[in-house]
Amino acid sequence: MGIVFDETRKTFTLHTNDSTYQMQVDPFGFLLHLYYGRKTDGCMDYLLTYADRGFSGNPYDVGSDRTYSMDVLPQEFPCLGNGDYRSPAIAVRNADGSVSCDLRFHGYEIRKGKYAIKGLPAVYAEEAEAETLEIHMEDPVTKVRVDLLYGVLPELDVITRSAKVSNGGTSKVYLEKIQPACLDFVNGEFDFISFYGRHAMERNFQRVPVVHGTMCIGSRRGTSSHQYNPLMILADRETTEDAGSCYAMTLLYSGGFKGEVERDQFNQTRIQLGLYEERFSYPLESGDEFSVPEVVMTYSRMGLSKLSQNLHACIRTHLCRGKYRDEVRPILVNSWEASYFDFDGEAIYQLAKQASELGIEMLVLDDGWFGKRDDDNSGLGDWYANEEKLGESLESLIGRINALGVKFGIWIEPESVNEDSTLFKRHPDWAMRIPGRNPVRARNQLVLDFSRKEVVDSIFEQICKVLDQGNIEYVKWDMNRGLADIYSCGTDEQGKVLHDYVLGLYDFLERLVQRYPNILIEGCSGGGGRFDAGMLYYTPQIWCSDNTDAVDRVRIQYGTSFGYPVSTVGSHVSAVPNHQTGRVTSLATRSITAMSGTFGYELDLGRLTEEEKQDIRRQVADYHRYAPLIQNGLYYRLTNPFEQAxxxxxxxxxxxxxxxxxxxxxxxxxxxxxxxxxxxxxxxxxxxxxxxxxxxxxxxxxxxxxxxxxxxxxxxxxxxxxxxxxx
Structure with a gap:
């Protein structure tokens, strides 16, 4: 049994094959965190210590006992306003303007199977593979209720955390901060591992000691971002790839996030992960409920390799879905670096013909096929084929390419709009802009307000009309800018817009997945700007980076490997000199780097020499031979390319x-x-x-x-x- 409640000691114990997680309801109804780590038995409340500590206040309930303080005790779900001065997991602004929440234990449920979250991605499991613990917490004054959700998957050594926040009172309240996962450690010397970067150089590995104060990573950009990834690792100072204790958290969310590691005045460490609270103020009327995005947690006492393998197995088999979850992906050639915007239908057909002769299985038509789109200044939002540019209908082009025995895929960017487009001229209020201010442009485009259902519905209808024009078997979903002008004409509550935008994105993707179950969707946001576990629920692979340079990719894919399986990593062989760095590498080197991913090509096949074509035929054969091992085998990092030659x-x-x-x-x-x-x-x-x-x-x-x-x-x-x- 994975979940055990001890009625006498009021402890909840969650067991996986190699880990134990324990918390306790104390006599005052507070839920205290006791332990997470190596599998063990017994009650760990002996780890709690009590002393009169200056300037650490005491709950009214404890009377004159100055040794009891929420500012010191390890907590399962810390609240702002109940005497804990460390970073909270929840902050609620009440009808009277106060920001205070005091959650107390109110019951629990244990059930077989894994909980799901309406409208949000979540790990899934068969009933026999998982158990769910739901702990009910309530503020006795405001009647704000939080149902803490724990999913236990013993074979994967994974525990998931989510929550439901509901307003049981009579007045509107605002949720000002919410982080579903928090861990308190009463002792220990730790390192904090995170993954920073920028466009075209994402997920660089960074390991630093946890010192007094707070270290934060996050994104204010409305997406999970190129700059930081919603993956965090806390490791004992001596932990290596092969030995030592370490903990991982990864957030299943594609919007703004915040991760924090704090060492307090008594050398205790708190790590937490959830939504970014800036520009977040979510209204809850009486009876309303807010579903909190999920965090996947895992523990390893055998070093970082095992930690990564736990996450890989969970994501590959219990988060990714659909036809291509377990199938080897088709080898593709993408038209982008082959021709950019300069093509017609015949040029794309010739690229597909050359691909067929080399054993490449799919042609992907990238940007430039729709609307008035000969550069990146116009056309976004007008999702119909430019038949004048193609010289034929999209249906005709797909049919000709399929006749070669080559599959067909297409690029879309549904979330953005150009001001030079028919859509914008008809519906300027559908773009996010703050009234009275000039908009912030990026790539000369604006962002559509996906927090509004009518906007999502209209774009979804346009995209479906495109996908219904032929045998399209792959979609590359791109998003090429961050959100800056956060304002929606569809609501007076601007503090909910960023989160509702993500819900609109997920609604669109879920409908697409259900309507076209055989289409392989690859996520993309200028490459790795939205490479997160939330997207992988809808898109089983993500374009890892716009940087296709083989040497840079060794480092980018190294950092990515800490949290994400190789089967999710979009990776291609491109031309040299590389279009991002100017570096020249051999075709063999480029293929070896790209083969540690979904594998494909992004270059003009017509410019290859006969020798290079023979090399590609061998690479294609190699990939077919090794792909099952690459996709499903255990992955080990043998060196650190940031430190070694x-x-x-x-x-x-x-x-x-x-x-x-x-x-x-x-x-x-x-x-x-x-x-x-x-x-x-x-x-x-x-x-x-x-x-x-x-x-x-x-x-x-x-x-x-x-x-x-x-x-x-x-x-x-x-x-x-x-x-x-x-x-």
Missing amino acids: VGAWQFISEDQAQVLVYSVMLEVHGNMTVDYVKLKGLKSGCMYREQVSGRLYAADALMEAGIPLPAAFGEYEAHQLYFEMER
């Missing part, structure tokens, strides 16, 4: 019989030293044969001493090693 990573099948190692040299120097890479996860005592050389290696030697990489001569050489266990 080589980037190396490994896939191994769950039965440990197949091992695939990739490496890319990031630096070359005179009289170069030898780089040894230690393999991981092999079956001790067994022998493994490398399939190209035919040489036999002992598993323990490969894991202990490693294997030397071939001496590099020339920049950015890449290598592939494939081993099979000898039976």
Whole structure:
């Protein structure tokens, strides 16, 4: 049983295969957090300590007991206004203008299966795979109620957290802050791992000590952003890839978020994750309910690799959905870097024909096919094919490409609009703009107000008319700017607009998924600007970065791997010199980096030499051979490319019989030293044969001493090693 309530000690204990999570209802009805970590038994309330601590106030209920303070005790769901001066998980502004909430225990339910969240993405599971704990908390004065939701998936070592906030009082209140996941540690020396970046260089790995004060990451941009990712890791100072305790939180939400790590005056650590409170003030009338986005939490006592593998398995098998959840994705060629806006239907057909000759399975028509769209200054919002530019109908072009045996995909950007478009001229109020002010433009476009149902419905109808014109099997959903002018003509409550925008986005995507269950949707926001677990519920892969440079991608994909499986990472081979960096790398190096993702091409196939075409045919064959291992195998980071001269990573099948190692040299120097890479996860005592050389290696030697990489001569050489266990 994953969830146990001890009536005598008033403890809730959540067990997974390798972890235990425990909380306790104290005599005053406060819900205290006791423990999260290595699997254990018994009651951990002995960890609580009490003392008279200056300037840490005491609840009225405890009378003259100055040793009891919410400012010191570890809490499960800390409130603003009840005497805890640390960062709260919830803040409520009441009808009288006060900002105060004092939640007390009001009951619980334990049930089989995993809870769902209406209108929001959430981990799913069969009834036998999970249990749900729902703890009811209520403010006795305002009657604001919070139902804390916990999903326990023992086999994955995952615990999910969400909540429902409802107004049981008679007056309107405002939800000013909400963070569904909070962990309090009464002791410990930790490092905080986060993933920062910018457009075209996302999810850089950063590890810093947790010190006194508060460290925050987040996004004010209305999307999860290129700048920070809603994934956080707290690790013991000595934790490595292979040993030590660590904790992860990832938010299933595609809008603004805030993650916090705080070390307080008594050396306690609090980590929490949820919505960004700036510009968030959500009204709740009497009887209204607010569903809180979900956080996935996992713990590992075997280092960061195991932590990542827990998240990978959860996302791949219990968050991603649909036809392509478990299927190997088709190899595609995207028209963007092949031609940008300069194409017609015949040019796209020729690209598809060249793809067919190389074994590439899909052609994706990127930006420029619709409305008046010959550059990025016009046309967004007018979702109909520009037949004059194409020289034929979209239906005709799709049919011709399908006749080659090539699948067809298409690019859309439904959330944005150009002022030079028919849609904007008819409905200028559908774009987000603050009355009386000139709008903030980005990429010369504005954002449509997806918090309004009529806007979502109209764009959805337009997109469906496009998708109904032929056998479209892939959609690239892009979003190329952040939200700045936060104002909706559809409501007087502007503090709800950002969240309702995300709900509108999810409503659109859910309808698209249900209407076209066989279409593969790839998320994108200028590449990795909305690479989050929330989007993966609707789009089982996301364009990892607009930066296709193979060397930069080693680092980008390294950071991404801490929280997201390879099957979700959109990655392509592009032309050289690279269009973002000007760097020149070999076709082999570009393919090895791109193969650790969904794999495809983004270049003009007509410019390839015959030798390069032969190389691509071999790459296509390699991908078909290794894709099941790459997509479903356990992933290990073998080096840190931010600190070492080589980037190396490994896939191994769950039965440990197949091992695939990739490496890319990031630096070359005179009289170069030898780089040894230690393999991981092999079956001790067994022998493994490398399939190209035919040489036999002992598993323990490969894991202990490693294997030397071939001496590099020339920049950015890449290598592939494939081993099979000898039976």
